Amino acid sequence: MTLSSSAAFSAASAEGRGALVGYLPVGYPSVAGSLDALRALCGVGGDGPGVDLVEIGLPYSDPIMDGPVIQQAGTKALERGVHTSDVFAAVEAVRETGTPAVVMTYWNLVDRYGADAFARDLANAGGSGLITPDLIPDEAEDWLAASENHELDRIFLVSPSSTDERIRSTVAACRGWVYATSVMGVTGTRTSSPSAAPELVARIRELAPGTPVGVGLGVSTGDQAADVVGYADAVIVGSAFIKPLLAAEKAGRPDDFSGLRAVLADLTAGVRRRP
C-alpha cells in the first residue's frame, strides 16, 4: 500500500494549517546533486521544518506549462544526462526522509516508459502519485487503469477557465487531491487578477465538496503562501525554490543550498502563520 499524498494535507490540517508542496526537478544541478537538493527541501541539514509534500519534476524537452525558471533548470538537467529512470531514485531519496513524494511530468515520458511500468516502478520506489500537466482525464484511459492497479494518486489540473461540468468530471477522475492552477499562465508568472485563485477554489469546494485542493503557479513568498492556505488546503511552490539553486550555480557553488533553505524557512513559516 503506497502512501497517499493527501495524507500530507490531512497531517497539516490536523496542525491547524495548510500544507506546503515544494517542486524541484530531478537532474538539477546534477543527477546526484538533485537528490541532495530534494533532501534539503525536506528539511534535511536545516534547522526548521521541510515541505509537507515533494513534487519531483521529471524534465522534458518540450515543457509547455513550465515557466522560464523551471525550464532553464530542466534543460540543464537534460544536458547533464537525466533519464526517466532517475526519477525513481529521487522518489526513494525523498521517502527516506519521511516526506511523501509525487512526480510531475509530461505525458510522453510516461507513455514511452509504459504507463503500467511507470506506475509499478513509482509505487515500488515509495511514490504517492503523479501530476500530469498535459494529460486530461479525457485522454487518460491508460493512466486511470495503471494508477488503479498500483494504488497511486492521480492529480489532474483544473483552471479558472474550466467549466463547472469539467471541474466535476476532472475532480471525479482524480485520486488524492486536485491541482488548481491559480493563474492563467505558465509557472513562475503572475498575471491574472488576484481573485482568480480563491474564486476557483470556491467553485471546486461547491462542485466537489470534500476534495483536497492544492493551488499552484505564481507563489514565491511566505506572505503569498499564508494568503493561499487561507482558502486552499495546500500551496504549491516551484520556481522560488529553483531560483536560489540557479544563483548558487552561477556563483560557482552548485551544492550551496543556503538560498534554498532561506526560501524554505520563509514559506514554511508562511503556512504556519496564524491568520
Added chain:
Amino acid sequence: MNHISLPDQAGHFDAFGGRYVPEALIAALNQLEAEFDRASLEPAFWQELDELRRNYSGRPTPLTEVPKFAQHCGRARIFLKREDLNHTGSHKINNVLGQALLTRRMGKTRVIAETGAGQHGVATATAAALLGMECRVYMGRVDTDRQALNVARMQLLGAEVVAVESGSQTLKDAMNEAMRDWVASVDNTHYLIGTVGGPHPFPKMVREFQRVISTEIKAQVRERFDRLPDAVAACVGGGSNAIGTFADFIDEPEVALYGFEAGGDGVETGRHAASIQGGSIGVLHGMRTYILQDADGQTMESHSISAGLDYPGVGPEHAWLAATGRAHYEAVTDTEAMAAFQLLCRTEGIMPAIESAHALAGVIRLGQRLAVEQPHAEPLIVACLSGRGDKDVDTAITYFGLPGHPDLYTGGVA
C-alpha cells in the same frame, strides 16, 4: 474506409490525434471547435472566405504542366498545383484566412502564430493586417537567421516577431512558445496554428481550410482529361499542403497519395526531419502521432535544409494514413531536394520553395520507378508546388556557391 467520419468526436484518427494539452486550454479548444462547426454550416461564412480566396488571395491557382521537367520523370506527365501563386507566396494563406475569420467571429482581437520558414508567419501577419488584429509570431532563432527576408516581411506587415532561443531554436520550439503564450492569453487571443497538427480541432479544421487545393486539382484534371490523376504528391513537414492535396482524393482509391518527408542527410544518418519514416509513435504538441524521440521520449532535434520542414512531428491524419497504408510516405534528402530545385528553375523557369522541391524530387523518383514497374503506362501525376522560392534564395546561393555571395564556397548551408 469511412474517412469522412474522422476524426471522431474527441479528435482521434483511430490511435492518433486527440488533445494532450493543459486543462487551461480546453475551454478555448472547445470554443474554437464550436465556432468552426457552426461556421461550417453557414453558407455566408464560406461565401466570405471564397470571396477572399478569389479576389484577395488569387484562387483558383493554375495547374501547370511541366513537360521539360517531366523528361526526368520516366514517362509520367507532371502537373504542378501552383500554390506558390497565392498572395503571400504559399498555400499557408488558405488556412490563415479561414482561421482569421473564425477569430473575428469569436470576438478575439489578437492572433499568435509559430512559423518555420516564415510563410505561415507572413500569411498570418497579412490576415491580421487585413482584419485589424494584433499579431505576434514566434520563430526559432535559427530560422530567423536563415529566413531574414520573411522576418522583415512580417515586421513590415505590423507583426511582432519573437526569436525563440530555447531548445533547437527551430519550429518545434516556436510552437512551444506559442502554446505558452496562448495558455496565458487565451481570453483575447487565438493561436493560429499553421500546420495540420496540434490538439483537436486544429488537424480537422486546417484540413478543411486546405481542402480547396485538392478540390481544385480534381476539377482541373477532370476538365482537361475527364478523369482523375493517377497520383498526387506533396512535401510533408507538419503536412498541411499535403493534407490539402490529399483531402478530396482520400476516398478515391484509384488515386495514389504520396507524401515526401525531409530526409536531411539521410534517414539512416539520424539527421533528418522524417517523422513517419524515421520516427515512432508518441505525444508532442497536443497530439499523438509519429515523432522523433529518444528512448526516454525526449524529442530529438530534426534536421532539414528547409526551415519549413524542420519539425520532429507530423499531423495525426498523416500518421493514420501511413498506418493504414492509404498514403505512401518516403524521405527525400537535402541533396535530392536541391537538385530538383535547380532542375525546375532551369527547365521551366519556376523557382520553388525548398519545401516544395522535396515533392519535386519525390515525383522524379516516383515517375522513374513507375516507368520500370509499368512500362506501358503514362501516369498523370500532380505535385503540389506549395510555395515559391524567393525566401530561400540565400540558402540556395550558399548551397550552390554562387559568385558574389559573401559566404561563397564556405561549404555550409545558411
